[in-house]
Amino acid sequence: MVPAGLRHFSFHSIVVSFDPTDFSNNILLYMPLGIALGATSLLRATFCGFALSTLAETLQIGYVDRMPSPIDVTSNTLGTVVGYLVAKAIQRLHHDPTSLPIPRWLAVISIVVGILGAIGLIYHPPVSDFSNWEPNANLVVATSHATVSELQIYSRVLTDVQVQGLSCAGQDALPTGGLLPTSDQRSIYDVLTRQNRLTVVACLKSSDLGPRIMRIVTYGRDHERNFTLAQMNDALVFLVRTPASGPNGWASAAHSGPVLEPNREVLAVAEYDGRFSRLFVDGHLAGHADLGERRPHLPGRVLGWLPQPVPVREIELGAAEAVLAGLLSLGILGAFGVPHDPRLRAMTGVAAGVVVGGIVWVFGVSAPRLGIRILLESIAAGLTIAASAIARNGARRQDGSGSGTESSSRDTPAAERSPHPVSASPQR
Numbered sequence: 001m002v003p004a005g006l007r008h009f010s011f012h013s014i015v016v017s018f019d020p021t022d023f024s025n026n027i028l029l030y031m032p033l034g035i036a037l038g039a040t041s042l043l044r045a046t047f048c049g050f051a052l053s054t055l056a057e058t059l060q061i062g063y064v065d066r067m068p069s070p071i072d073v074t075s076n077t078l079g080t081v082v083g084y085l086v087a088k089a090i091q092r093l094h095h096d097p098t099s100l101p102i103p104r105w106l107a108v109i110s111i112v113v114g115i116l117g118a119i120g121l122i123y124h125p126p127v128s129d130f131s132n133w134e135p136n137a138n139l140v141v142a143t144s145h146a147t148v149s150e151l152q153i154y155s156r157v158l159t160d161v162q163v164q165g166l167s168c169a170g171q172d173a174l175p176t177g178g179l180l181p182t183s184d185q186r187s188i189y190d191v192l193t194r195q196n197r198l199t200v201v202a203c204l205k206s207s208d209l210g211p212r213i214m215r216i217v218t219y220g221r222d223h224e225r226n227f228t229l230a231q232m233n234d235a236l237v238f239l240v241r242t243p244a245s246g247p248n249g250w251a252s253a254a255h256s257g258p259v260l261e262p263n264r265e266v267l268a269v270a271e272y273d274g275r276f277s278r279l280f281v282d283g284h285l286a287g288h289a290d291l292g293e294r295r296p297h298l299p300g301r302v303l304g305w306l307p308q309p310v311p312v313r314e315i316e317l318g319a320a321e322a323v324l325a326g327l328l329s330l331g332i333l334g335a336f337g338v339p340h341d342p343r344l345r346a347m348t349g350v351a352a353g354v355v356v357g358g359i360v361w362v363f364g365v366s367a368p369r370l371g372i373r374i375l376l377e378s379i380a381a382g383l384t385i386a387a388s389a390i391a392r393n394g395a396r397r398q399d400g401s402g403s404g405t406e407s408s409s410r411d412t413p414a415a416e417r418s419p420h421p422v423s424a425s426p427q428r
Helices: 020-036 042-060 070-093 104-120 160-164 186-195 300-305 312-336 342-364 368-388
Strands: 100-102 138-141 146-154 198-206 213-221 224-232 235-240 254-258 265-272 276-281 284-290 389-391 396-398 404-406 422-424
Touching: 020 042, 020 070, 042 070, 100 104, 104 312, 104 342, 146 213, 198 213, 198 224, 224 265, 235 265, 235 276, 235 284, 254 276, 312 342, 312 368, 342 368, 368 389
Parallel strands: none
Antiparallel strands: 100 422, 138 213, 146 198, 198 265, 213 224, 224 235, 235 254, 254 284, 265 276, 276 284, 389 422, 396 404
């Protein structure tokens, strides 16, 4: 539901096609919703899944690069129903399905997994050179939806003064030392990969501002494109392929925002200095991206276990930290006991979130905004687990002085005695 950009609301963007992998992923995605609604009726659970999915798909009609589909509504609703049936099966097997007892040995494992998992998310310094470029690449210039009157490629970065002095008055108006024209396109690869610098200057005029992605200037081969200057609606996008930015550079694309008008010529300058990519339109900076930014990543072995395709970026920046912070909070409460004072439980959850989010932020993130987001997500997850925990036999009990003391089994009725120190119970 999070958009990369907005487009004109049009029902032409609706796609009706069946993808078995996507259909299965959508079922798994909505199963937790069905499980959470396990205490309601099947009709209510089905309606909630249908309503949420319909809302998400309707919003995607106005989102750039999204493909709303009634097939997705069907699979999401089906996932809610499957989750509801799973919840009912759990209720038959467990006398108290709202409570999950946690033994102390499992709590200790949760502490270890929470801390080591946070350390495992720390990614080595990103490599932002051209070492993964495709050598047998071809330079392709758009002819169907856009006209490129002038084009030049440089193996260096132009200064701001040079960019502001450019014009579309002809090839002589562009700086000398460009790589075009050339009959040997392999020479472009050799020069650019040796310098790890790139500037593309293009005078272009677009006749189609449709919602799809349309490449204007691209240098690559098939699905392995080394760099691309593309159009998305009335905006320009500049992508550079590096080991850190992904196979085609989409992980760190520079977006210009709305700058194009039908049949109006603009001067676009896209440059990359070895870490930062910048996109200028008519001499003004319109977009930039940091391709050397440190971000948390799931370990490669973990990625090998996940089904494809999986939105790995969302997992890295959301679910992974939340799960680890929740495990750490659960482990602390399970190993040392659950205080009856809700403030102490909340402090435990916050502390667990700070530990996980702080480790990832300090050692694995370079952008403060991303670090703050991860920290807040981790704290929220820790608080959620801490708020759902209740004390059972053997947990610490607050006395009148406020200090924690061990509860005795003699104070607990035999029917309530349990070998488990903590129980996660959101309804209690």
